[in-house]
Amino acid sequence: MRYRGSAPASITTARMPPKERRPGRARARWPVTSSASTTTRRDFLKLVGGGAALAGLWPVSAVAGAVSAVPGTPASALPTAASTLPNTHLAWVWQFSTDGTPETIRDTLAAYGMGVALKTHDGVEWMAKYDRSAAAVSGPARIEELAEFFESGGVPFHAWAVVHGSDPAREASMAAQVLRAGARTIALDLESYRGFWVGTAAKARQYGEILRSAQPDKGVLTTLDARPWEMDRIPLKEFAAFSDAVAPQVYWSDFGTAANITKYWIAGDIPGSEGVTARFALDAAARKLQTLQLPIYPIGPGFVKDSVAWTQFIERSFAHEARAISTWRYGTTTPAVFAMLRDNPPKVDRIYTVQPGDSLGYIAITYGTTVEGLMKKNGITNPDLINIGQELIVPG
DSSP, X not given: OOOOOXXXXXXXXXXXXXXXXOTTOOOOOSOOOOOOOOOOHHHHHHHHHGGGGSSOXXXXXXXXXOOOOOTTOOGGGSOBOOOSSOOSOEEEESOHHHHOOHXXXXXXXXXXXXXXXXXXXXXXXXXXXXXOSTTSOOSHHHHHHHHHXXXXXXXXXXXXXXXXXXXXXXXXXXXXXXXXXXXXXXXXXXXXXXXXXXXOHHHHHHHHHHHHHXXXXXXXXXEEEOXXXXXXXXXXXXXXXXXXXXXXXXXXXXXXXXHHHHHHHHHTOOOBTTBSOHHHHHHHHHHHHGGGOOOBOOEEETTOOOHHHHHHHHHHHHHTTOSOOEEEOGGGOOXXXXXXXXXXXXXXXXXXXXXXXXXXXXXXXXXXXXXXXXXXXXXXXXXXXXXXXXXXXXXX
């Protein structure tokens, strides 16, 4: 991330899952220690494909007994699909000494229904080298404490780190430790500037091989500068090969300089009369990233107070099939932006079990999606061939 904009003492309390916490119940202060569970990519694949063995294959739409579709039935009535990627909006935290205490961050994000993405390390250095807070990440043990602390307060815990590539084996090992200690995902900040990536394509492949050997199922995202020409300066293809998604840093408020506009023209992206808007910057990034065939999780500049721009950013993110959105960073994000993210919840995929008489058209109408969307999400090539008992992913 190039855009830049003392810890409380521990007490012992009983920990309850967020949904079970009763009014007035004391919240645990960090650190809180216990084990955390995470759904793996393997579990997800089993969930998606599990229905295939339940019944023979035939045109379900031809089976008698279909009930009338009820347009507008909320997909929220269905169970949430398992995923290794974030299913809440996120606020990124750089340093506790700059952004705020763990307690303040957790309680604020819980109120807005968001998760946290905490910077754990930079190259081969844990963040305690730079963050003067007593809560700063000093290694896996502290990550485990912080993961339990945020999760116990209803805030999903994710991590991010700057990758350098000077010592890919050690860096990848640290990323694996972060995931093992309780982070749901890790986003790898891959940029070409001073203080960022200095490795080669071969070192990028080495990094991926070591990380995935240690953590084959946890969610990994690559985050990068959203300007198209900057993507050509990093080993993006190599990182995409072991990533589950990309998180473009769409700082449209910084991209409107004369030099950037010239480079957009050269890249084939021509700004309109309004210049570099949130929509333009995101669309240009999405076009450049589409060849990777990975989901995107856009990151916007939280300090921007223009509600129209943020509305545009949120709408375009969902138009590009982003499940969730992030704000950089917690310490500079305005309450208005937090409220907008709260009021525009993530597009979470759901699971629907095919019943006798169902058709993709019926399911699409019932849950507010399209046949094409269902086919794409589930890898279906013939819309007339689905299984009774098959579990379909309904797009968020």
